[in-house]
Amino acid sequence: xxxxxxxxxxxxxxxxxxxxxxxxxxxxxxxxxxxxxxxxxxxxxxxxxxxxxxxxxxxxxxxxxxxxxxxxxxxxxxxxxxxxxxxxxxxxxxxxxxxxxxxxxxxxxxxxxxxxxxxxxxxxxxxxxxxxxxxxxxxxxxxxxxxxxxxxxxxxxxxxxxxxxxxxxxxxxxxxxxxxxxxxxxxxxxxxxxxxxxxxxxxxxxxxxxxxxxxxxxxxxxxxxxxx
Amino acid sequence: xxxxxxxxxxxxxxxxxxxxxxxxxxxxxxxxxxxxxxxxxxxxxxxxxxxxxxxxxxxxxxxxxxxxxxxxxxxxxxxxxxxxxxxxxxxxxxxxxxxxxxxxxxxxxxxxxxxxxxxxxxxxxxxxxxxxxxxxxxxxxxxxxxxxxxxxxxxxxxxxxxxxxxxxxxxxxxxxxxxxxxxxxxxxxxxxxxxxxxxxxxxxxxxxxxxxxxxxxxxxxxxxxxxxxxxxxxxxxxxxxxxxxxxxxxxxxx
Numbered sequence: 001x002x003x004x005x006x007x008x009x010x011x012x013x014x015x016x017x018x019x020x021x022x023x024x025x026x027x028x029x030x031x032x033x034x035x036x037x038x039x040x041x042x043x044x045x046x047x048x049x050x051x052x053x054x055x056x057x058x059x060x061x062x063x064x065x066x067x068x069x070x071x072x073x074x075x076x077x078x079x080x081x082x083x084x085x086x087x088x089x090x091x092x093x094x095x096x097x098x099x100x101x102x103x104x105x106x107x108x109x110x111x112x113x114x115x116x117x118x119x120x121x122x123x124x125x126x127x128x129x130x131x132x133x134x135x136x137x138x139x140x141x142x143x144x145x146x147x148x149x150x151x152x153x154x155x156x157x158x159x160x161x162x163x164x165x166x167x168x169x170x171x172x173x174x175x176x177x178x179x180x181x182x183x184x185x186x187x188x189x190x191x192x193x194x195x196x197x198x199x200x201x202x203x204x205x206x207x208x209x210x211x212x213x214x215x216x217x218x219x220x221x222x223x224x225x226x227x228x
Numbered sequence: 229x230x231x232x233x234x235x236x237x238x239x240x241x242x243x244x245x246x247x248x249x250x251x252x253x254x255x256x257x258x259x260x261x262x263x264x265x266x267x268x269x270x271x272x273x274x275x276x277x278x279x280x281x282x283x284x285x286x287x288x289x290x291x292x293x294x295x296x297x298x299x300x301x302x303x304x305x306x307x308x309x310x311x312x313x314x315x316x317x318x319x320x321x322x323x324x325x326x327x328x329x330x331x332x333x334x335x336x337x338x339x340x341x342x343x344x345x346x347x348x349x350x351x352x353x354x355x356x357x358x359x360x361x362x363x364x365x366x367x368x369x370x371x372x373x374x375x376x377x378x379x380x381x382x383x384x385x386x387x388x389x390x391x392x393x394x395x396x397x398x399x400x401x402x403x404x405x406x407x408x409x410x411x412x413x414x415x416x417x418x419x420x421x422x423x424x425x426x427x428x429x430x431x432x433x434x435x436x437x438x439x440x441x442x443x444x445x446x447x448x449x450x451x452x453x454x455x456x457x458x459x460x461x462x463x464x465x466x467x468x469x470x471x472x473x474x475x476x477x478x479x480x481x482x
Contacts, residue, residue: 010464012375012384013383014418014419016420031421036420038340038381039381040460054378055378056377058266058285058286058344058378060344086287086347087347128345154378211467211468212471218474
């Protein structure tokens with residue numbers, strides 16, 4: 001039983017992480033008695049399980065995820081929504097509060113038109129079926145104001161931080177409302193464009209430097225400098 | 229077949245470009261050179277200059293090519309019209325089509341495509357300047373681009389060719405050695421798994437020569453694999469160093 005990597009060490013696909021009876025977690029695989037990384041990321045040992053926290057990758061929907069998407073097409077009884085994932089999402093009419101309204105059923109654009117941005121939750125997804133969305137729930141629905149920022153979905157956990165420390169720092173410093181979609185799309189709503197811009201700049205910085213130490217301090221410094 | 233008599237190995241045992249028989253050409257790799265692609269890599273291997281771009285996993289188009297249990301992998305090897313001395317027609321030639329197929333197959337072994345069913349992963353290999361062994365350099369770059377895209381891989385595939393010139397086995401043929409030599413043996417190799425994922429040969433080798441060629445080819449692939457890993461990490465290491473240095477200098481100023 002040996003672990004070959006240090007905590008948070010940068011590893012590339014095919015690198016040996018450990019030997020012995022460790023459990024292969026996310027982005028790792030076992031071959032014989034050895035554990036290998038399968039993605040570029042930071043290796044970590046959690047209890048007896050080895051994982052690689054990815055530094056890049058696409059968004060794979062999970063049930064109950066909160067996402068922000070764009071309506072790309074109107075289907076027979078719902079909307080096709082682009083959630084920047086390899087899998088196109090469907091928001092069925094039956095998952096909207098106005099599902100029984102006859103006028104809406106005749107003309108779906110009364111609720112969403114092509115190009116509209118929507119906050120939604122994933123209610124179903126697996127390997128065989130494309131994700132289904134719902135807007136039944138608090139805070140879900142059409143987005144009418146604010147600024148949308150796209151970052152890599154792999155960096156969303158870093159943007160939120162441990163117990164939400166990073167995101168609350170951003171909210172406090174920029175005085176903006178920040179709503180994070182798990183698919184890498186973030187909505188920023190602030191009083192002034194300057195504040196929204198700073199929040200966006202901070203997010204791009206987090207995306208670029210997610211794997212560095214002392215990031216929180218640097219982000220906070222940058223925001224203070226910008227907003228002074 | 230009559231070939232003009234050209235000495236490819238000099239009196240001193242060195243090749244036309246001054247290399248020893250078991251020496252690689254200089255290799256330079258860079259990762260993340262394209263913003264719009266999900267993953268990309270640039271390689272200079274001898275005089276080869278190649279950009280590889282990876283898009284995906286993304287929705288498969290047309291839809292009927294999608295597979296229910298894994299991602300489809302598409303690959304295009306293409307030579308720019310200015311990549312060779314005489315202008316090459318930009319339309320895909322028979323050779324390019326064949327190379328696209330063998331490159332795709334050599335990479336498919338390493339990609340864990342079952343993670344993303346019903347999607348497609350698209351690989352584009354663009355030869356900007358061509359030299360000997362461009363398919364190998366293309367594989368090396370494409371695999372690096374796949375890793376950069378964050379696609380799960382068993383490991384990064386490295387590739388290198390071996391040739392026979394003036395009756396001797398030599399590593400990593402240049403353009404002239406490729407054309408004037410007696411045999412050419414491109415190899416793609418997965419170092420950890422010990423798998424040969426591409427093996428082609430034109431010309432003829434005896435069994436002993438073949439075994440010798442395979443051995444030095446595999447050794448070269450292992451070396452190239454180390455360079456690939458280094459290049460992939462370098463992208464993140466340089467960001468990290470810059471960021472932390474900036475932080476320190478600011479801390480000192482304050």
